Amino acid sequence: MLQRFYELRKEVTLFLKNKGQPVAEMEYESWLCGLAFLVDITTHMNDLNTKLQRQAQYANEMYGHIKGFMNKVRLWQAYIQDANLCHFPTLKECVPRRRLNLQINLKYY
Numbered sequence: 811m812l813q814r815f816y817e818l819r820k821e822v823t824l825f826l827k828n829k830g831q832p833v834a835e836m837e838y839e840s841w842l843c844g845l846a847f848l849v850d851i852t853t854h855m856n857d858l859n860t861k862l863q864r865q866a867q868y869a870n871e872m873y874g875h876i877k878g879f880m881n882k883v884r885l886w887q888a889y890i891q892d893a894n895l896c897h898f899p900t901l902k903e904c905v906p907r908r909r910l911n912l913q914i915n916l917k918y919y
Contacts, residue, residue: 812849812852813849813852813853813900816846816900819836819842819845823836823837842904843901843904843905846898846900846901846903846905847898847901849900849901850897850898850899854879854882854897855879858875858879861875862875862876886898
């Protein structure tokens with residue numbers, strides 16, 4: 811649903827303006843890039859959630875999925891710091907290539 815909201819962001823902005831309730835954040839590039847990152851990371855987390863909900867798994871398998879995800883997050887953080895957004899297609903679409911200066915903090919993972 812978050813991805814669909816992102817895809818319809820222009821239409822949502824126009825609708826809210828027409829209703830007399832504009833949302834200023836929908837006009838800010840930095841806010842939209844944050845939303846794009848949220849779309850991508852939520853997609854990755856949904857994939858993890860699907861893996862964790864499989865039937866007949868042992869705890870060590872589930873733990874392996876979680877550890878694997880944590881390793882991916884560290885890898886993604888390094889990629890983002892190197893301006894490589896191959897695992898974040900929505901964010902890649904949002905961020906102009908010539909000024910890729912991201913300040914995304916993933917230390918909590």
